[in-house]
Amino acid sequence: MEKGVDLKAYRSSFLMRHLESRAKWIGMKQIEQYPFYLKNHPEELQNFLDSISIKVTSFFRDSAPFRDFETLVIPELLKKKDGKLKIWSAGCATGEEAYSIAILLRKALEKEKKRWDIEILGTDMNEKFLEKAAGGKYSLKEVEGVNSALLEKFFKSVDGRSFEIKIFLKNWMKFQKHDLLKSDGFPGQDVIFCRNVFIYLNREAQKNLVFKFVNNLSDFGFLVLGRSELMLAEAASLFTPVSLSGRIYQKRRAIKGGKKWENEC
Numbered sequence: 001m002e003k004g005v006d007l008k009a010y011r012s013s014f015l016m017r018h019l020e021s022r023a024k025w026i027g028m029k030q031i032e033q034y035p036f037y038l039k040n041h042p043e044e045l046q047n048f049l050d051s052i053s054i055k056v057t058s059f060f061r062d063s064a065p066f067r068d069f070e071t072l073v074i075p076e077l078l079k080k081k082d083g084k085l086k087i088w089s090a091g092c093a094t095g096e097e098a099y100s101i102a103i104l105l106r107k108a109l110e111k112e113k114k115r116w117d118i119e120i121l122g123t124d125m126n127e128k129f130l131e132k133a134a135g136g137k138y139s140l141k142e143v144e145g146v147n148s149a150l151l152e153k154f155f156k157s158v159d160g161r162s163f164e165i166k167i168f169l170k171n172w173m174k175f176q177k178h179d180l181l182k183s184d185g186f187p188g189q190d191v192i193f194c195r196n197v198f199i200y201l202n203r204e205a206q207k208n209l210v211f212k213f214v215n216n217l218s219d220f221g222f223l224v225l226g227r228s229e230l231m232l233a234e235a236a237s238l239f240t241p242v243s244l245s246g247r248i249y250q251k252r253r254a255i256k257g258g259k260k261w262e263n264e265c
């Protein structure tokens with residue numbers, strides 16, 4: 001992870017928790033000592049930044065969003081006439097979310113006659129996570145959420161204890177370093193998954209991010225949030241809820257005349 005992460009955007013309780021745990025790990029009695037330690041040990045900054053990059057993730061995490069993505073969203077996406085789909089997994093950690101999306105799409109496309117051009121982009125600020133995502137290799141424990149039929153179809157067993165995503169699925173994927181709090185993003189997305197990232201951010205940063213996603217979604221594109229993340233009231237009028245349990249929302253209005261939605265609240 002690069003230094004220069006905008007820490008002001010994160011919830012103070014979240015930052016405090018991680019400061020305390022770093023201080024304890026170093027062996028400090030009082031957290032007030034931490035800034036002095038940081039001054040004398042510049043390498044500690046990276047340790048702290050790594051500690052706030054939470055890697056908890058899994059294939060088909062929470063099941064409802066993926067069930068509803070498969071049954072409600074994919075059929076809508078496949079009505080597209082141009083045969084092109086762009087999906088962004090923002091804050092993808094080690095890639096399980098992005099590959100879960102790819103697996104469901106591939107399953108759906110098996111029944112399709114039309115040729116589809118698919119791009120699934122996974123981004124994160126943590127380079128180590130992205131390396132693992134690009135490698136697409138997971139332990140037996142990490143593939144627990146994948147049923148045996150899907151495991152057989154989309155993974156190859158490496159040594160009996162780890163499983164690698166098959167190449168035809170990897171060919172759809174692109175993993176790229178990107179700080180969600182900094183650059184504008186990747187326009188023209190049909191779907192954006194951003195799950196379990198908002199929970200770490202303060203309200204202002206959440207608002208900026210949701211408007212950034214509005215601007216990156218194509219007309220009537222879908223936004224998928226995490227289980228404990230609701231659509232913000234300030235942006236609710238721009239979306240139609242598709243699945244409340246799956247936290248799936250469809251962008252309601254087209255951006256007219258290139259209008260960009262700003263956080264005006």
Ligand SMILES: C[S@@+](CC[C@H](N)C(=O)[O-])C[C@H]1O[C@@H](n2cnc3c(N)ncnc32)[C@H](O)[C@@H]1O
Pocket residue numbers: 052053054055056057058061090091092093094097123124125126129178179180181194195196197226
């Ligand atoms: C808990 S994981 C969520 C992974 C996956 N979306 C899921 O729900 O299973 C949160 C991820 O967000 C990433 N993240 C946090 N802040 C970020 C930022 N400003 N820009 C990009 N990624 C960020 C972390 O590095 C971490 O990989």
